[in-house]
Amino acid sequence: MKFFIDTANIDQIKEAHDLGILDGVTTNPSLMAKEGIKGKEAVFNHYKTICQLVEGDISAEVIATTFNEIVEEGKSLAAIHKNIVVKVPMIKDGVKAIKWFTDNGIRTNCTLVFSAGQAILAAKAGAAYISPFIGRIDDGGWDGMLLIEQLSLIFQVQGYKSEILAASIRSPNHIIRCAEAGADVVTSPLDSILGLLKHPLTDIGLAKFLEDAKKSA
Numbered sequence: 155m156k157f158f159i160d161t162a163n164i165d166q167i168k169e170a171h172d173l174g175i176l177d178g179v180t181t182n183p184s185l186m187a188k189e190g191i192k193g194k195e196a197v198f199n200h201y202k203t204i205c206q207l208v209e210g211d212i213s214a215e216v217i218a219t220t221f222n223e224i225v226e227e228g229k230s231l232a233a234i235h236k237n238i239v240v241k242v243p244m245i246k247d248g249v250k251a252i253k254w255f256t257d258n259g260i261r262t263n264c265t266l267v268f269s270a271g272q273a274i275l276a277a278k279a280g281a282a283y284i285s286p287f288i289g290r291i292d293d294g295g296w297d298g299m300l301l302i303e304q305l306s307l308i309f310q311v312q313g314y315k316s317e318i319l320a321a322s323i324r325s326p327n328h329i330i331r332c333a334e335a336g337a338d339v340v341t342s343p344l345d346s347i348l349g350l351l352k353h354p355l356t357d358i359g360l361a362k363f364l365e366d367a368k369k370s371a
């Protein structure tokens with residue numbers, strides 16, 4: 155399972171990259187706004203910076219919602235760097251645009267996916283990645299992991315080439331359960347990635363080893 159970080163924060167991207175386990179980055183308009191990145195030029199420059207930091211797929215999301223505009227915006231985003239993957243919302247014009255991008259050699263990440271039916275359409279249109287939002291499903295009182303399990307099964311049975319990119323991660327346990335359920339990629343905030351490191355018995359064990367090491371020094 156590949157690890158992407160879900161942020162536009164440069165320090166957090168650097169920290170995950172320095173850990174040596176980072177395969178890519180996803181962003182969205184909300185994450186850009188959180189970092190105070192305003193205006194098309196600033197957004198494009200920010201993507202360039204991220205592409206220079208991380209050698210891996212970088213998802214850049216379109217704001218447009220009509221076919222022609224999605225295609226034009228997606229072409230501009232894809233021209234920023236070879237590793238840019240155009241992130242397109244799961245709407246009717248989005249599916250049409252994903253098919254256009256597929257036919258024209260531009261890779262896409264279909265975002266805002268909340269059901270198996272939506273994921274099947276995105277896979278048929280040729281999306282490179284499909285992003286089910288498991289945390290937001292949980293927030294609504296359902297179980298986002300059931301969708302990851304369902305998609306793993308469907309994609310295996312049907313031989314779809316799209317990668318399941320589990321998004322809207324809320325905890326280290328989400329990451330573990332995504333690995334178990336067969337997600338191809340998980341995109342996560344830094345704190346959930348770092349949460350995987352933690353175990354109190356590791357801390358207790360290390361403290362004891364260091365204490366005992368002093369006895370034989």
Ligand code: G3P
Nearest residue numbers: 160182289290321322323
């Ligand atoms: O980037 C898409 C997704 O990961 C958003 O997550 O936490 O806003 O539901 P969240």
